[in-house]
Amino acid sequence: MNNVAMIISKRLGLGVLTMFMVSIIIFSAVNMLPGDFAQALLGQSATPEAVAAIRKDLGLDKPIHTRYFDWLIGVMQFDFGTSFAKANFATYAGTTADVNFGSVADQIAPRFANTLFLAAVTAAIAVPLSLLIGVLAALYRYSIFDRIANISTLTSISSPEFFVAYVLILLLAVLNPVFPSLSNIHDGMDFAQKLQKTMLPALTLTLVVTAHMMRMTRAAIINLLASPYIEMARLKGLSPFRIIVFHALPNALAPIINVIALNLAYLITGVVVVEVVFVYPGVGQLFVDSVKIRDIPVVQACCLVFAAAYISLNLLADVMSILSNPRLRLPK
Amino acid sequence: MSATEPLVKISNLEIDGIADETRTRIINNVSLELNRGEVMGLIGESGAGKSTLGLAAMGFTRDGCEIVGGNIMFDGIDLVTATPDVKRQLLGKRIAYVAQSAAASFNPAHKIINQHAEAPLCHGVSSRTEAEADAIDLYERLRLPNPDEIGFRYPHQVSGGQLQRAMTAMAMSCRPDLIIFDEPTTALDVTTQIEVLVAIREIVEQFQTAAIYITHDLAVVAQMADRVKVLLRGDEVEEADTRTMLDAPREDYTKSLWAVRSFQRPQKPLAKKGAVPVISLRNVTAAYGSNDPVVRDVSFDIHEGRTVAVVGESGSGKSTTARCITGLLPPMTGEIAFQNQVLPADYRKRSVHQLRQVQMIYQMADTALNPRKRIGEIIGRPVEFYLGLKGAEKRRRVEELLELIEMDPKEYINRLPSELSGGQKQRIGIARALAAEPKFIICDEVTSALDQLVAEGILKLLTRLQEEMKLSYMLITHDLSTVRAIADEVVVMKDGLIVEAGPKDEMFTPPHHAYTDLLLSSVPEMNPDWLDELLAQRGAENLGDAAVSKM
């Protein structure tokens, strides 16, 4: 077990290092923006004193590495700084009395919860469905079922998310009003209401993610079924059920978990477009909106959240593969 | 089911193989009869259909294979028309299978003993405790180390030869009437092989099991089988009991198989004292990275027109020595000299002239030739690179080389490697080496992947070329019959050290180093009593890897 513990801690260390490097990339990328922000934000009412005051308050006058470390330390305490959009800059122009800085964390937290909810609903449908279809397609490969599954999943992964989204809106919201086409959920809704409003975006994501997962599962199982030890099990006269459950499945765990984790990681990018189409109040939509109005701290924070989720899921896939490989778990 | 009825009766069997849309006949009108307790050897080159026939005796066909004619009867049951349920009841219980690679045939996720007990449990032959106790008993009979606990390990924790014996035990778990052994020792070292052979023979005799033993090694089949059947590309060639087959084969093809081992070139006299060796290794020690040295203090000379065979099992350091000579692995200490001039250790620092003198021929013809280049280009490039010939002159030289390796230039110069057979590809590899007009060629297991007949052709070609062009060869091999065929001097390596070195004739007559002795004695001979005599001489404890570990 010592061997495994070492490999896993190395991977974890690598993950942390990657996060660190990613934060540097994000920070430097964002700070390559041109001109003087304070100037741009104030626009017309930009007097030199107001500009200097804003720069001081937002900490834009410190050297870049100081700013980076301040930000990093803040991040680790879940303080992502202040949002430019929510900040009330009017005070600097002398029109109102109190300064009000909305924190980025306040903006992101509820949105993050929403996105997690969407991802959870999607995963709950997609994972069992794709595993089932993938295993069946592998067992009955080249049959009509397999061919149909192959063509439909190929079509599904080739379609952009917004195509699938609008087709579903057409069929399930406009023509047959089963679900609402706008998914504006908010706190205070009960679970059933939330679920109903979330179904369409979840279905859209499901269609795309299931396709990927099903194909990968099918490929992994076909690969497995070609192994000599499966042939050996058949030659020992074991029932097909026993062969699948006792011989194939234990070895299929590693590739399947890998597939699931990788696809959940892929889900993160898909969330963005879907949230925009359905106006779902999640991190993706916040990100796109902030990009458009150039709300730097929010953009930074969203990127970081996405990257963290992506890296963690990839790390999870990695660790699970290691744990389920008996050759690594039990050394010679 | 009277006592005189054969256990297995295959009549006029025809099996087709289907790949995409093409059909090929794999088994063509083959018949086979096997009585209880009898061992039949199935001999043939690769592609003869031996595996397919062995599996057919179980009523099993691999994906892509289809039975299109004939009958398979096992103890009165027709296996061609039987339902899947009936067949499943036979498999594992009354007919068992031992595959070629034990490492691939054991499920890496479960312990060995669990996989052993699976068949008896599922077929209702015994309870779990009974099955486990029986397993331990079988392991003991097969002389596995630590029989009480070896079963409780996972497959990757057990060595190849031991795993093969564990698979034999697993096949025995339901005490079947018939076991199919599909090339069980082909992938093993010679010293490991002999232990497995002894184990298989003993267990088959103890339990009076009938067996079909599939192999391409004639000497092995001589030890194991009562009767031998020869297959060639799906056709039956000949069948007879072992002694008759060995002493008086009828068909030409059978006779040619037997003849391979008799090719022998007389040994050349030793080089004159003081002659400058073509290649000289002096105290070479080399390692990969910062690990333990794989080659330790190795020194030997290779003289002009001579063949030095470097023999050893896997891990002995033979291939690493070759890499040092070519400059791919600079040694930690020691030097390599060409005609008494020290060569730079790293190939990148050698001059083109120096690189030219040392050429290599590889084992696997599939990876040795660039699959996207035509034969003319493959041979032509060194001609252009080293000799500076271009255009018509280059083409003429390429044609000369093709004729030298006995292949018609007009037919082959524009072919791709995928269109050639294994032996032909190996000849192209030789031509490519010759194109540089070197003094020294390293032959790295050049015949190991080839069938015996084809291998003999290559060896004869190499001998002829050596005579005509005064080439020096370093022959890396683990096959002692190849050594006997064309070597002048022999160097025996074990664990990176030279255990013994000297002229070939001396090596093959005792006295020798204990390891050489073991190596030589572990190679099966074409004498059906060879294994019995060896056992009588040394006792079962003193064979193979067990004996090696005692050294």
Added chain:
Amino acid sequence: MMPSLSFTYWSALVVAGALALYFGGRQVGNASGVARLRDMSATGALGYSLLVVTLYQGIALYFGPGATFFKWAVHGVVGFGIAGYLFQQLGRHVGTRATKKLFRSMPVTAALGILLILAYALIAIFADFIAPYGQAEIFKDANLLPGGDPGMGGSPDHLLGTDQIGRDILSRLIYGAQNTVGIAFVTTLLAFFIGISLGFLAATIGGVLDQVLSRIVDMLMSIPQLIFALLLMTIATAWFGSEKGMVTLFMILIIAVLDSTRVFRLSRAVGMNIVVMDFFEAAKLRGEKLSYLIFSEIAPNAFAPLLAEFGLRFCFVFLTIASLSFLGIGIQPPLADWGTMVRDLSQFIAYAPFPVVGPLTASLPLMAAGAIALLTVAVNFVVDWMLHRASGLKE
């Protein structure tokens, strides 16, 4: 005459059919000796039952009233199927020996894929000649509905109508091929150029260069591509917001660099596989130069997997550019682009329930999105076939 089934009826029928097939099949199979019926498994019975009942449902829907979109979908699938089949037969009998052999081993899907790719290529190249009007040409009549019928709010001059600003939708759809596909193609080429050169160098030279490049690529790949692209596009638009051409140029560069990471990984892996082969070692030992090793030994053997990857990467780049444009941060107006068109036309979906002109109007945004999906599906069909061939050859 054939009633369409509600969901409850449909599922009930499927289950009933499955049970009938499973148990009945055993009886009939045992009596008549038909092995297929006798050995039918539960999942097989379920599968066949599902097929039959769904087929019935499809036919009932098709011949019944309404369900316009379903009928269009059926027409589309059947039409494509026939087109693909005809093209496949054409290719089997016309052409050089090599192309005929290629078409013989091709399934209908791959043939259809090639046909579609050729069609898109032609439209993209000859857009100027095919389109009735310019892509940025503004007409007086905005918001014309499609159909060409003045009584229904359309106009015979604009078959697919005009958008809110008054631009002809049909022309913009055609020019969209040139812009979206063209830009995606150029971006993929650039990504490949960068990825392959660095990948092969890493495989051949190895050592420090390989380590450094691999680490950098790992870092770049740990941020999801769309997110990273959006981030970098923010900076690009901040610097060059006003110069639309520069924004598009930056988008090409950003996506090319981000995508080249995957190409790097693949070409490095393919390169490493080749570098350990004996024939490569033989060439090295000859003293061949690096350029010879890469171009003459590695490249020809890497061609097949890299070509398949080119198809896959093109699809991904194409979809990413379309998504970025859909979000408003990709290809900028006045260039016609399918992603932007989907966003601009998306409100027309609500017109679907309107009689007669409803379905056609509602499908306008779907046409733009569908054009994207169709090309990607076509490329994927072809790549799927290529990969199937390659793996078959290895066995």
